[in-house]
Amino acid sequence: MIPISWYLLLSAILFCLGVVGFLIKRNLITVFMSIELMLNGVNLSFVAFAHQWNLVKGQIFVFFVMVVAAAEAAVGLAIIIAVFRARSTLAVDRIDLMKL
Amino acid sequence: MHLILFIVFAGLCLAGAVNLLLQSHPINSALSLVVVMSSLAVLYLLLGAEFLAIAQIIVYAGAIMVLFTFVVMLLNAGREERTFGSRAGKIIGFPAVAVLLGVIATVILKAKGLHGATLSDPITNTADLSKVLFSDLLLPFEVTSVLILIAILGAVALARAGSGDHPTNKDQFVGTPGERRVSK
Numbered sequence: 001m002i003p004i005s006w007y008l009l010l011s012a013i014l015f016c017l018g019v020v021g022f023l024i025k026r027n028l029i030t031v032f033m034s035i036e037l038m039l040n041g042v043n044l045s046f047v048a049f050a051h052q053w054n055l056v057k058g059q060i061f062v063f064f065v066m067v068v069a070a071a072e073a074a075v076g077l078a079i080i081i082a083v084f085r086a087r088s089t090l091a092v093d094r095i096d097l098m099k100l
Numbered sequence: 101m102h103l104i105l106f107i108v109f110a111g112l113c114l115a116g117a118v119n120l121l122l123q124s125h126p127i128n129s130a131l132s133l134v135v136v137m138s139s140l141a142v143l144y145l146l147l148g149a150e151f152l153a154i155a156q157i158i159v160y161a162g163a164i165m166v167l168f169t170f171v172v173m174l175l176n177a178g179r180e181e182r183t184f185g186s187r188a189g190k191i192i193g194f195p196a197v198a199v200l201l202g203v204i205a206t207v208i209l210k211a212k213g214l215h216g217a218t219l220s221d222p223i224t225n226t227a228d229l230s231k232v233l234f235s236d237l238l239l240p241f242e243v244t245s246v247l248i249l250i251a252i253l254g255a256v257a258l259a260r261a262g263s264g265d266h267p268t269n270k271d272q273f274v275g276t277p278g279e280r281r282v283s284k
Contacts, residue, residue: 001102001216001217001218002102002103002106002146002216002217002218003214003215003216003217004214004215004216004217005208005209005211005214006106006110007143007147007217008208008214009205009208009209010110010113010114010143012201012204012205012208013114013117013201014113014114014117014136015204016197016200016201016204017114017117017118017120017121018117019193019197019200020121020193020194020197021120021121023189023190023192023193023194023197024121024189024190024193025121025129025180026180026181027126027177027180029126029129029130029168029171029172029175029177030120030126030129030180032168033120033126033129033130033133033168034120036133036160036164037117037120037133037136040136040137040140040160043140043156044140044143044144047143047144047147047149047152048147048217050147050149050224051147051148051149051217051221052214052215054222056224056228056229056232057232057236057237059149059151059152059224059229060229060232060233060237062149062152063151063152063155063229063233064240064244066155066156066159066160067244067247067248068244068247069159069160069164070159070163070164070248070251071247071248071250071251072251073164073167073168074167074251074252074254074255075251075254075255075258077167077168077171077255077259078254078255078256078257078258078259079258080171080175081171081174081175081258081259082258082259084175090175090177090180091180091181
């Protein structure tokens with residue numbers, strides 16, 4: 001038998017690794033991947049709690065998070081393509097101006 | 101059996117996440133993220149969420165990561181460079197993240213009344229899920245379809261050739277005097 005707290009700890013570690021990636025990565029696409037990692041960490045804790053309380057709605061929330069993540073990935077990557085067209089770079093340090 | 105599966109796939113998950121941070125090329129990071137998402141799908145199965153496990157593989161490891169690798173290859177993204185910003189992020193960020201992890205771990209480990217998960221636990225099948233989704237939560241479900249539609253339109257509008265593209269001043273110096281010249 002696995003305690004639920006192990007799953008929760010794993011999700012906390014995944015979330016924190018996502019935060020670390022968001023802070024130290026300097027490539028726009030990798031920063032975006034770190035955000036996906038954070039979303040996955042939170043999803044795992046949702047599923048763990050849904051199992052803990054025997055509730056279906058926790059899993060449905062994860063389903064909605066997936067839908068929003070898909071929409072976010074589509075729009076975010078489109079923005080990245082637009083930024084790359086305008087700036088010809090993906091380094092976040094050089095994309096620090098709103099104005100072209 | 102459950103313990104072995106948990107340890108193997110949790111380890112795989114963590115290894116993929118750490119590898120995502122260590123790799124300097126975006127395509128390697130993307131492939132590590134695929135490993136993380138696939139092993140998370142197995143963990144969902146262990147927790148009795150079979151629909152989510154399959155959705156995780158199809159939507160995350162399939163659709164979203166294909167989109168990521170596609171964009172990485174389309175933009176021909178190379179190795180990332182180390183700059184002052186990343187050093188500052190390390191110095192300030194790591195203690196903050198350590199504190200965050202410590203607080204969350206303390207809360208989790210002190211929590212009372214958490215059960216355990218076994219392989220013989222009841223599985224939430226797709227029928228149970230859809231009963232709630234299409235009765236109680238019908239309105240949010242329909243709203244997400246509008247959200248997806250808006251996202252499609254936004255993605256097409258943003259990524260369309262010509263938007264955000266100014267060929268006339270592309271080679272000119274843009275930005276403040278301290279900024280480096282944007283190379284083509």
